[in-house]
Amino acid sequence: MTQFAWPDPASRPLLGKKISRVDGPPKASGRAKYTYDYNPQGLLAGKILRCPYAHAKVISIDTRAAEKLSGVKAVEVIQGPGTEIFWAGDEIVGVAAVDEGTCEDALRAIKVEYEVLSHFVSDAEPPKNIAADTGPIGADDFQDMEENQVPDEEVISAIERRGISFKPEEKDYASMKGMGVDSKVIDALRQAKFVPAENKPKSPYKKTAVQTQGAPDKAFAAAAAVSEGLYGASCIVHSCFETHGSAIEWPGAKEMVVHVSTQNVSGIAAQMSEPLSVPAGNINVLQQNVGGGFGSKFSVDRWDVNTAKLSQKAGGKPVKNMLDRRAEFEVAGMRPSAFARVKVAADKDGKLVAWESRSWGTGGVGGGGTPPLPYILEIPNQRKQNTAISTNQGSARAWRAPNHPQAAVITMGAIEDLAARLKMDPMDVLLANMDIAGPRAQTYKEELAIADEMMGWKKNWHQRGDKTPGTIKRGMGLSIHTWGGRGHNSNCDFTIHPDGSVEIKMGTQDLGTGARTIIIIVAADTLGIPMENVTLLYGNNKYPQSGGSGGSTTSGGVTASTRRGAINARDALFEKIAPSLKASPEELEAVKGRVQVKGDANRGLSWKEACAKIGAVPLTVHGKNPNKDEPPDLTNSGVGGVQMADVSVDTETGIVRVNKMVAVQDCGLVVNVKTAESQVYGALIMGISYALYEEKILDPVTGRVLNPNLEFYRLAGLSDIGELKVHMMTGKGYDERGVIGLAEPPVVSPGAAISNAVANAIGVRVSFLPLTPDRVLAALEEGGANASV
Amino acid sequence: MKDDDLRKPEAPSGVSRRDFMKISAVTAALPVVLGPKVVHAAGEDVPIQGPGKVAVTLNVNGKKLSAQLEPRVTLLDALRGPFDLTGAKRVCDRGACGACTVLLDTKPVYACSVLAIDAQNAKITTIEALAEAEKLSPVMQAFVEHDAQQCGFCTPGFVVATTCFLKQHPKPTADDIRRNLNGNYCRCGTYDGIRAVALLEQGGKQS
Numbered sequence: 001m002t003q004f005a006w007p008d009p010a011s012r013p014l015l016g017k018k019i020s021r022v023d024g025p026p027k028a029s030g031r032a033k034y035t036y037d038y039n040p041q042g043l044l045a046g047k048i049l050r051c052p053y054a055h056a057k058v059i060s061i062d063t064r065a066a067e068k069l070s071g072v073k074a075v076e077v078i079q080g081p082g083t084e085i086f087w088a089g090d091e092i093v094g095v096a097a098v099d100e101g102t103c104e105d106a107l108r109a110i111k112v113e114y115e116v117l118s119h120f121v122s123d124a125e126p127p128k129n130i131a132a133d134t135g136p137i138g139a140d141d142f143q144d145m146e147e148n149q150v151p152d153e154e155v156i157s158a159i160e161r162r163g164i165s166f167k168p169e170e171k172d173y174a175s176m177k178g179m180g181v182d183s184k185v186i187d188a189l190r191q192a193k194f195v196p197a198e199n200k201p202k203s204p205y206k207k208t209a210v211q212t213q214g215a216p217d218k219a220f221a222a223a224a225a226v227s228e229g230l231y232g233a234s235c236i237v238h239s240c241f242e243t244h245g246s247a248i249e250w251p252g253a254k255e256m257v258v259h260v261s262t263q264n265v266s267g268i269a270a271q272m273s274e275p276l277s278v279p280a281g282n283i284n285v286l287q288q289n290v291g292g293g294f295g296s297k298f299s300v301d302r303w304d305v306n307t308a309k310l311s312q313k314a315g316g317k318p319v320k321n322m323l324d325r326r327a328e329f330e331v332a333g334m335r336p337s338a339f340a341r342v343k344v345a346a347d348k349d350g351k352l353v354a355w356e357s358r359s360w361g362t363g364g365v366g367g368g369g370t371p372p373l374p375y376i377l378e379i380p381n382q383r384k385q386n387t388a389i390s391t392n393q394g395s396a397r398a399w400r401a402p403n404h405p406q407a408a409v410i411t412m413g414a415i416e417d418l419a420a421r422l423k424m425d426p427m428d429v430l431l432a433n434m435d436i437a438g439p440r441a442q443t444y445k446e447e448l449a450i451a452d453e454m455m456g457w458k459k460n461w462h463q464r465g466d467k468t469p470g471t472i473k474r475g476m477g478l479s480i481h482t483w484g485g486r487g488h489n490s491n492c493d494f495t496i497h498p499d500g501s502v503e504i505k506m507g508t509q510d511l512g513t514g515a516r517t518i519i520i521i522v523a524a525d526t527l528g529i530p531m532e533n534v535t536l537l538y539g540n541n542k543y544p545q546s547g548g549s550g551g552s553t554t555s556g557g558v559t560a561s562t563r564r565g566a567i568n569a570r571d572a573l574f575e576k577i578a579p580s581l582k583a584s585p586e587e588l589e590a591v592k593g594r595v596q597v598k599g600d601a602n603r604g605l606s607w608k609e610a611c612a613k614i615g616a617v618p619l620t621v622h623g624k625n626p627n628k629d630e631p632p633d634l635t636n637s638g639v640g641g642v643q644m645a646d647v648s649v650d651t652e653t654g655i656v657r658v659n660k661m662v663a664v665q666d667c668g669l670v671v672n673v674k675t676a677e678s679q680v681y682g683a684l685i686m687g688i689s690y691a692l693y694e695e696k697i698l699d700p701v702t703g704r705v706l707n708p709n710l711e712f713y714r715l716a717g718l719s720d721i722g723e724l725k726v727h728m729m730t731g732k733g734y735d736e737r738g739v740i741g742l743a744e745p746p747v748v749s750p751g752a753a754i755s756n757a758v759a760n761a762i763g764v765r766v767s768f769l770p771l772t773p774d775r776v777l778a779a780l781e782e783g784g785a786n787a788s789v
Numbered sequence: 790m791k792d793d794d795l796r797k798p799e800a801p802s803g804v805s806r807r808d809f810m811k812i813s814a815v816t817a818a819l820p821v822v823l824g825p826k827v828v829h830a831a832g833e834d835v836p837i838q839g840p841g842k843v844a845v846t847l848n849v850n851g852k853k854l855s856a857q858l859e860p861r862v863t864l865l866d867a868l869r870g871p872f873d874l875t876g877a878k879r880v881c882d883r884g885a886c887g888a889c890t891v892l893l894d895t896k897p898v899y900a901c902s903v904l905a906i907d908a909q910n911a912k913i914t915t916i917e918a919l920a921e922a923e924k925l926s927p928v929m930q931a932f933v934e935h936d937a938q939q940c941g942f943c944t945p946g947f948v949v950a951t952t953c954f955l956k957q958h959p960k961p962t963a964d965d966i967r968r969n970l971n972g973n974y975c976r977c978g979t980y981d982g983i984r985a986v987a988l989l990e991q992g993g994k995q996s
Contacts, residue, residue: 020933021933023941024932024936024938025923025925025933027938027941028938028945029876029920029925029926029948030875030876030920030931030944030945031876031917033875034875036879037869039869039870039873039875094796099859101859101862228853239976241888241943241975242878242880242940242942243938249827290940291878291940291941291942292976294976299960322879323883325882325883511939512939512941512977617819633809674938677936678936678979681978681981682939683977683978685978685979686976686977686978689978709881710880710881710883710886710974711881711884715974715976716978717971717973717974718967718970718971718973718975718980718983718984719968719971721980
C-alpha cells in the first residue's frame with residue numbers, strides 16, 4: 001500500500017526547515033515580471049471614464065469627439081444611458097489609445113450627462129426606531145444576505161417568516177448552488193410562500209431579527225460583573241500595490257490571451273467566457289507574479305471585460321489597463337466596517353455567562369458583513385441583532401479573514417473591559433473560559449503560556465491605567481483567533497525526465513506567500529533530491545486546475561497534490577528500476593540523491609542513473625487534493641493563535657506607538673518555517689497598520705472617497721512597527737494534523753490586542769479602529785471621570 | 790513654488806497652470822537655446838516644450854536611450870514604457886510610496902515625480918543596473934536571506950533605497966534606519982526583514 005502520509009520528523013530532509021523563497025532573487029533584482037510590467041511591441045493603453053457621483057442615472061453619452069482624436073483606437077461604452085450608478089468611480093466608458101496620455105485626452109473629450117440622485121454613505125449607528133425587516137425578501141435582499149454571510153439558519157428562518165417576492169427558476173437554483181448557497185437554504189426558497197413586494201421607500205438599513213439563546217436577562221441579573229461598551233473597526237481598503245487590471249489580446253477571432261493580476265489563475269477563463277462569447281478553452285490566462293491581492297482579486301472585473309472588448313475593437317492588439325490608485329480605492333474592494341454596542345457579564349471567577357450585542361456596519365450597496373459574535377467563545381446566554389447598512393460606495397471584497405478581525409476587536413475588547421471591572425488579568429479571564437473556546441482550546445492554552453514568556457506578560461501586566469507619573473502611558477493587551485484553512489482542490493502533472501530533472505505543472509499562483517517554494521520543497525523532500533532539480537510551471541490556466549488563493553486554502557491544497565504526485569512518480573520510477581536492483585519496488589527508497597534498497601546504499605543508483613532507466617519518454621503522473629482513494633487526508637482545518645501587544649500612548653498628543661508585539665501561531669505541519677514566519681510578521685505589520693492608521697474616509701457631501709491615495713490613506717511604515725516576535729507551534733500535537741493555511745489567522749488579532757493595550761495604558765476604551773490621535777484624545781476627554789489616569 | 794506666483798499676470802501665451810508647472814520645472818535643467826518657443830513667465834524666459842512629442846535622451850545605466858515623448862511623461866513611465874525597464878514600479882504615482890525609487894546621479898528619487906525631460910542631464914541608475922546579470926548584489930542577497938519580500942512589488946524600490954542608505958550609513962543604528970528608510974511603503978509587511986537587512990545582520994533567518 002502506497003504511503004502518502006507526511007514523513008516522520010526523522011526523515012524530512014527539507015520539510016519544516018528555514019528555506020529562502022525560490023522567487024527571492026528575481027524579485028530582489030527587479031527581474032520578476034508582473035501583469036503591470038507586460039510591455040510588448042504595439043501595446044495599447046486602456047483607461048476608463050468613471051462616474052463622479054455616488055448615486056446617479058446616466059442620461060446621455062457622447063463619445064464622438066474622443067473617437068476622432070488622433071491615436072485613439074477604440075471606445076466602448078460600459079454602462080450606457082438609463083443605467084443607475086450606485087457608487088462614485090463606477091465605470092462608464094473605456095478607451096484604448098496609443099499611450100496613456102492620449103487615453104486621458106480622450107476621456108476628457110467624452111461628454112456624459114447625469115441625473116444626480118441622492119446618496120447615503122454614513123455607517124454611523126443606525127437610529128433606534130428602525131424596525132427589523134418584516135416584508136417579503138426580494139431577490140436583491142436575498143443576494144445581499146448571502147453576500148453578507150448571514151448565517152444559514154437565520155436566512156431560512158427569515159424566508160419562512162417573511163416569504164419571498166421573487167420567483168426563482170431552476171436555472172437560478174443551479175446558479176445559487178454554483179455560488180455555494182447551502183442546499184437547505186435552496187429548499188427553503190423552494191417551499192417559500194410568494195408575497196408581492198411592498199411598495200415602500202427603500203431604507204438603507206437591513207436589520208435582522210433578534211437572535212436569542214438561553215436566558216440572557218436572567219444571566220445578566222445574576223452576574224457578578226457586567227460591562228457595557230462600544231467597539232468597532234472602520235472600513236479599510238486592500239491597497240494592493242499592483243492595482244487590479246489586465247492586458248488582453250486576441251491572437252484569433254475566438255481566441256484570447258489574458259495577462260491578469262489575480263489570485264485565481266485557474267478560475268478566470270470560465271468567468272470571461274460568457275461575457276465575451278469565447279469558449280473557455282480558447283482563453284489562455286497567464287500570470288507569473290502578482291503584486292498583492294489580500295482577497296480582492298478572485299473575479300474577472302467589469303474593467304477586464306472592457307479591456308478585452310477594446311482589444312477586440314482594436315483588431316486584437318494587446319490592450320493593458322491597470323487601475324489608477326484612485327480607482328483602486330473607489331472600486332476594487334474594501335473590508336466592511338463593523339461596530340457594536342456590547343453588554344457582557346461574568347461570574348466572580350471571570351466565567352462568561354451572558355452576551356448581548358447590537359451590531360452594524362457597511363460593505364457598500366449590498367450592506368455589510370455579519371461578524372461572528374461573540375468571537376470564538378460560546379457564551380451560553382446570548383441576545384444579538386445585526387443591521388447591515390447599504391451605502392453608496394464600491395462593494396466590499398474578502399479582506400484577509402473576512403469578518404474575523406472586526407469580530408475580534410468587538411469581542412476581545414468587551415472581554416478586556418469586563419476583566420478590568422473584575423480587576424482580573426484578561427489572560428486569566430480567557431483561561432477561565434477555555435471550556436467554551438471550541439476545538440482549539442488546548443492550542444490556546446499552550447500558546448498563551450508561550451506568549452506570556454515571550455512578552456513577559458505576567459511579570460509586567462498592570463491593572464487598567466498606567467499609574468506611573470508622566471504623560472506617556474504604557475499598557476499591554478491580548479487577543480486570540482482562529483481560522484479554517486483546509487487545502488483547496490488542487491491538481492498537478494508531475495513529471496520525472498530521463499535526465500533526472502523534475503517538472504511540476506500546476507494552475508496555481510503565488511501571492512508572495514511562498515507557495516512556489518513549498519511546492520518545490522515537498523517535491524524535493526519526497527524524492528530525496530535537491531530543490532534545484534525541480535522546476536515548477538505555474539501561473540497558466542493550461543496547467544492542471546488548482547483553486548484560487550483565498551481563505552488560507554493554498555498551502556494545504558498545493559502541498560497535498562504535490563505530495564501525491566511526487567509519491568506516484570516515485571513509485572512509478574521504483575517499478576521501472578526495481579528489476580535492475582533485483583528488488584521489489586516496495587523495498588526501494590529515494591533518499592539523499594539516490595534510489596536504493598531501503599537502508600542499503602550499496603544496492604542502489606544515483607538519482608540520475610535511476611532516471612536514465614525511465615526510457616526515452618518522460619514519466620508523467622497526476623497528483624490531486626482531495627483524494628479519498630489515496631488516504632490519509634494531508635490537510636486539515638482549524639488553527640489557533642494568540643497575540644499580545646505592548647504600546648505607549650502619549651496622552652497629550654493622542655499618538656499610539658507599538659513597542660512590541662508577540663504572535664504565537666499554529667498551522668498544523670509547517671512546510672517552510674522561514675516563509676511561514678514571514679507571513680505572521682507581515683500580518684502583525686498589516687495589523688498595526690489597520691489598528692492605528694488605515695481608514696477609508698467618505699465625504700458625506702459628495703459621497704466620494706476623501707483619501708484615495710497613499711499619502712492620506714496612511715499605511716504603517718518601517719518606523720511604526722516596534723519590536724516583533726513570532727513563534728510557530730510545531731512538533732507533536734501540531735505536525736500530525738497535516739498542512740493548514742496561514743494567511744488569514746495572524747491578521748485577525750492585532751487590532752484587538754492593540755486596542756486592549758491602549759485601554760490598559762490609558763484606562764479608557766478608544767472604541768473604534770483606527771486608534772487615531774483624535775479618537776484617543778476624545779476618549780480621554782469623555783472617559784475622564786472613569787479613567788484611572 | 791508658492792501658489793501666489795501663479796496668479797501673477799503672465800505673457801499672453803495661453804499657458805495654463807498645469808503647463809506652467811511643467812515649464813517652470815524645465816528652466817532649471819535646460820538653458821534657453823534655439824528651438825522651443827520661449828515665453829516670459831514668473832519673471833523669467835522659459836522655453837515651452839510640447840504639447841506634442843519632443844526628442845528626449847536619457848542616460849540610463851550607462852546607456853543613452855532616446856525616444857519621442859510628450860513633455861508630460863514622467864521618468865517612471867519613460868523607463869517602464871519605451872525603455873522597458875520595469876523594475877521600478879508604479880504604485881501611488883504621486884511621490885508617497887517609493888516603489889519607483891531610482892538614482893539621479895547618486896540621489897534616490899521617486900521616478901513618478903520627475904519628468905523625463907527634466908532627467909536628461911543626470912545619470913540615471915535603476916534596479917536593473919544594481920545586479921550584474923544573474924548575480925545578486927550583497928543587498929539583494931540579504932533581502933533574499935532575510936526574506937525581506939513577499940509579493941515583491943515594493944522590493945526593487947526598497948532595494949535601491951537600502952543600497953543608497955547603506956552607502957551613506959555604513960554602520961547604521963536602529964535610529965538611522967527608522968529615520969532614513971521611512972520613505973518606502975510595503976503592503977505585505979516585510980519591514981522586519983528589511984530592518985534586518987539594513988542592520989547588516991549576518992546570515993539572515995537561515996538556520
